[in-house]
Amino acid sequence: MNKFFVATLLIAFIACSQKTGLQFSDKGRSVPAFFADSAYSHIKTQVEFGPRVPNTEGHVKTKEFLETKLKQYAGTHAVFSQEFSEEGYGETLEMANIIAAFNLSAQDRIALFAHWDTRPRADEDTARTSEYIPGADDGGSGVGVLLELARIFSENPPPIGIDIVLFDGEDYGTQGDIRKYFLGSRYWSKNPPVPGYNPRFGILLDMVGAKQAVFPKEFYSMSYAPNLVDELWNIADQKGYGNIFLNEDGAGVLDDHYIVYENAGIPTIDIINHSVGADGNIRFAPHWHTHHDDMPIIDKATLQAVGEVLLELIYNRI
Secondary structure, three states: OOOHHHHHHHHOOOOOOOEEEEOOOOOOOOOOOHHHHHHHHHHHHHHHHOOOOOOOOOHHHHHHHHHHHHHHHHHHHHEEEEEEEOOOOOOOOEEEEEEEEOOOOOOOOEEEEEEEOOOOOOOOOOOOOOOOOOHHHHHHHHHHHHHHHHHHHHHHHOOEEEEEEEEEOOOOOOOOOHHHOHHHHHHHHHHOOOOOOOOOOOOEEEEEOOOOOOOOOOOHHHHOHHHHHHHHHHHHHHOOOOOOOOOOOOOOOOOOHHHHHHHOOOOOOEOOEEEEEOOOOEEOOOOOOOOOOHHHHHHHHHHHHHHHHHHHHHOOOO
């Protein structure tokens, strides 16, 4: 473990146990521009490495890419790879959560999350169901948006401390076996690199890049941090993105935010493309866990909406 990284963050995070509450108001500050082309390029780069399944070549290359980009934006002293091993299905998985900190001197902090691994099977497809999926949206899109935000943070110091955490092993498990999902967030939340880490809140991005994506207000998010959800969705409506950030109840999605809250007590919300069917059950996009989760389904307009909403919150509402 990078001792300088931990010592520096410990100083910055020491007051985070004193939560100031989730209160928001328009501060009248200028907000930097988000460039969807940049986020799209980062997604494309990940996909070109191949599936990012633990113990694969694509996983190794992507880890190196993410570490390099985040060090470029945050500085080498502010990036840490939390490496760990977990037992999979007859194999030992070598994984890493990748963490970058911005505005280290700020005691008041928030966390931005995404997962960077991809699913090792196309179990919702009709053919080649045992093969890896490209994971452009499911994995790639959240990371792409956060890398563009990291670039912006490097050029426009944010008014609050921000920690980007990219989880590994989110999508490894088989259907019905919840024990093998969310491996990275389980490890991170039970083994925080900085003892007592307690940011004001967290925001998880999962499947945030597809054409015709919709983000209703996910159930657990409304339980953990309803005013944060309402603030983000109000911002989206003001910016003309009410057709994407739907002002309606969503389903309860078991995702990394659920693990982070249950294990670490950090109020975390999930921006995730889904809907609720007439039967009341959750519905994901047609490309979900199929080979169609590839670059053609990625939409720069969706990426732009997510990026703009987050930047408005971070630079002008906190």
